[in-house]
Amino acid sequence: MARKITLAKRSIKRIEGSTLAEFAPAFFILLVGLFFPMLDLMALSTVYSVGASMNDEQLREAALLKRSQAQDVLGSVMYTIPNAWKNSGLGRYAKIDSDIITSVSYADGPQDQYGNVEKLVCVSTSFSVKPFLSVPIPISVPGLNADITFNFNSRRVLEYPPNANQ
Numbered sequence: 001m002a003r004k005i006t007l008a009k010r011s012i013k014r015i016e017g018s019t020l021a022e023f024a025p026a027f028f029i030l031l032v033g034l035f036f037p038m039l040d041l042m043a044l045s046t047v048y049s050v051g052a053s054m055n056d057e058q059l060r061e062a063a064l065l066k067r068s069q070a071q072d073v074l075g076s077v078m079y080t081i082p083n084a085w086k087n088s089g090l091g092r093y094a095k096i097d098s099d100i101i102t103s104v105s106y107a108d109g110p111q112d113q114y115g116n117v118e119k120l121v122c123v124s125t126s127f128s129v130k131p132f133l134s135v136p137i138p139i140s141v142p143g144l145n146a147d148i149t150f151n152f153n154s155r156r157v158l159e160y161p162p163n164a165n166q
Contacts, residue, residue, distance in 0.1 A: 036135050037144055043132035044143050048150060050090040055125040055152035057081055062104050062121045063156045066163045070104045070121065077123070078102045097147050098128040109157060119163075122155040 062070040062077045070077050082100035085091045102125050109118035128149045135144045142148040 032135065032137075036133050040132050040135065040144055044129070044148065046090075047094045047129050050085075050094065051125070051127065051150050052152055054081065054085045055123060055154055057085075058102060058125060059121065059123045059154050059156050062123050063159050067106060067165065077104055082125070095130040095132070096127050097130050101126045106158075107155070116161075119158045119161040120155045121158055122153065125152045126150065 058077050058081050061081060065075075065077065069075050073079065082102060086096055086100060102123065105122045105124075107120045107122060109120045111117050126149060128147045130147055131143055131145060135141075137145060140146040
């Protein structure tokens with residue numbers, strides 16, 4: 001009878017030891033499948049929010065400027081603000097892969113009670129970003145192991161409507 005107890009103890013030790021051998025592959029799957037993609041997702045959400053902030057800053061500037069100044073390729077809306085943002089702390093964090101493309105257009109808005117037509121300025125900004133950490137998976141997924149492009153479109157009423165024609 002003492003022999004049966006010994007065999008039972010040996011089989012229990014083998015079962016308990018196998019969980020330690022399975023920990024390394026499970027830990028690898030958790031890191032690659034959950035932790036790194038979540039880290040990339042948090043980084044992409046930060047890049048998206050600071051990109052939207054840059055677009056909003058461009059829109060505020062374009063609403064104050066004349067049309068010729070806002071649509072100038074070397075002006076503050078299309079050149080100065082994007083380059084200042086790209087060279088700032090958050091712009092460098094974003095790992096921007098391409099040039100920041102900005103376009104400024106104008107449109108007619110609704111009429112007020114006196115029959116005056118409001119003018120709207122529309123600013124579109126686009127740029128591509130590399131992922132924060134490239135996750136090694138066999139298919140190409142934007143944001144995880146491939147570049148992702150963010151497009152921002154916003155519009156606002158001009159502060160001084162005659163600026164739309166100057």
